[in-house]
Amino acid sequence: MEEWERRWRETATHLGEEHTGPAEDSGTPAPYAGLCSFQEQHAEWFFGRERLVEELAGRLKRQRFVAVIGASGSGKSSLLRAGLVPGLRAAATTVVLTPGPRSLEECAVRLGAAGGSHAGRVVRGAEQGSREPRQGGASGSRPVREP
Incomplete structure (x- = not known):
């Protein structure tokens, strides 16, 4: 981030633009991200x-x-x-969650934490579910499998 900011400032100076600083400098947060x-x-x-x-x-x-x-x-x-x-x-x-290299495990960790369980139990349940598919419905569930 520091390298990017340094280059940005150099380019702005080269183009003759003044640096007015980010909105945080004024004490007012910016209304956009x-x-x-x-x-x-x-x-x-x-x-x-x-x-x-x-x-x-x-x-x-x-x-x-x-x-x-x-x-x-x-x-x-x-x-x-x-x-x-x-x-x-x-x-x-x-x-x-944003999918990554270990999406199933990340999903298990987050679902386990949200449900008061641990990731291992969630992963085992998903693995068992993928071998023995269950029908969905109001009380049923379908395991989520990565492509």
Whole structure:
């Protein structure tokens, strides 16, 4: 980050632009996250996707799992963290994760923590479920498998 900021300042100086500093210097937080994703604490500044947030909330009322898929930088994390999750906190346990090299294990850790269990138990349950698929329904579940 320091290297990036140094280069940015050099380029701005070269172009003859003055450095006015980030909004934090004035004591007033910026009303936008810039290139960073919005987090739950930024929910008051997240707007413009109310219909999409309502649609996702409606889907979650009808089904237990919703995946949000899109191009890098399209706002998926912001949509979930600052749009959907704050509205669900009072009514539901939420688990938001970004897939990585060990997505199943990460999901197990987070679900275990949310459910008061440990990851090993969740992983074993998912592994057993993947060998013996169960039918979904109001009280049933379908194991989530990575492609």
